[in-house]
Amino acid sequence: MKKVKYLLLLILSLSATQKIAAQKDTIAQQRQARKMLRQGNELYENEKFTDASVAYQKALGENSNYDKANYNLGNALYQNKNFKEAIPQYELTTKTATNPATKAAAFHNIGNAMMESKNYQGAVDAFKNGLRSNPNDDETRYNLAVAQKLLDKEKKENKDDKKKDKNDDKNDDKKDKNKDPKDDPNGDKDKDQKNDKNKDKEQDKKQNSDKNKEQDKKQPKPKEGKMSPQQVKQLLESLNNEEKKTQKKMNAKKAKGKKIKQEKDW
Known part of the structure; x- marks a missing residue:
């Protein structure tokens, strides 16, 4: 009986020792993880993004x-432009984060x-989810509008391409049905008639060209360096349109990538 009690005490003692050792290992691992995170943050601040990635992976x-x-x-x-690899890391944060921001x-x-990555549908969905967590985020709202426009444009272009391919x-099919040169006895005659018509057209063009040249000689030519009012108007409209396009591109670039913030652990 005493032997049984002794064995039970020995087992309990060993179990407690193992639990204490496991706790110590966990605490040591957490400290090491925090240390590696701090190293990663320092490297990130110095724009050494590859080295920072390694430090975070060690953490x-x-x-x-x-x-x-x-x-x-x-x-x-x-930041290293590994966009596809970055997405799963952010997705983990969306599942584990308790802070809505x-x-x-x-x-x-x-x-x-x-x-x-030009995945505009995925971008629209992500920005919408961001606004559900923080409805007052104007940056996300702006980016959502940009992504939605690009998605609509992409859908329209795909639709037009399909329609063009169909036509x-x-x-x-129509050309294949109408084509049958072997069964057409008048094929050579039609070809000769077409060639004659083309020759007549070329002669008419030449005559008209000569007439136009003679008229051009008679008409006064505008002075070089001067533009007509209509040309000036067209030029101003073109410059205005280019300026609007440039402004849109600048606004879109300004919106992209603005939200990246580091989680500090100092």
């Missing part, structure tokens, strides 16, 4: 549930990455 190796490391890894990948920022950055197929 996640010590603590796979480290939200700040996940989010910052996404930012480092984004952090969740909204992650959705915003997903939208930016989707825009860079081309119909025209090809």
Whole structure:
């Protein structure tokens, strides 16, 4: 009986020792993870995004549930233009973040990455989710409008291309049906008649060209360096349109990528 009690005490003692050791390992891993995160942040601030990515990955190796490391890894990948790789990191943040502002920022950055990848439907969905988390975010609202316009344009172009392809197929079918040179005994005659008509047209064009040259000689030519009022109006309209296009591009670039923020852990 005493032996049984002794064995039970020994088992309990060993179990408690293992739990204490496991807790110590966990605390040590968390400290190491925080250390690697701080290193990553320093590298990020110095625009060494590749090295920062490595540091954040090491932090996640010590603590796979480290939200700040996940989010910052996404930012480092984004800054290195690895947009497709950055998206899963932001998605993890949207699932684990308890702060609505952090969740909204992650959705915003997903939208930016989707825009860079020309996935406009994905960008629209991400920006909408960002506004659900933070309805007062004007940056996300602006980016949503830009993404929606690009998506509408893409859909219209795809629709026009399909319609054009369909019409081309119909025209090809008609040509194939009407074509049968072997069964047409008058084919050579028609060809000769067409050639004669083309020659007559060329002669008429030449005569008209000679007449126009004679008329041009008689008419006074405008002085070089001067523009007619209509040409000036067209030039001003063209410059105005180019200025509007440039302004739109600048506004779109200003909106993109503006939301990236680092999760500090000092």
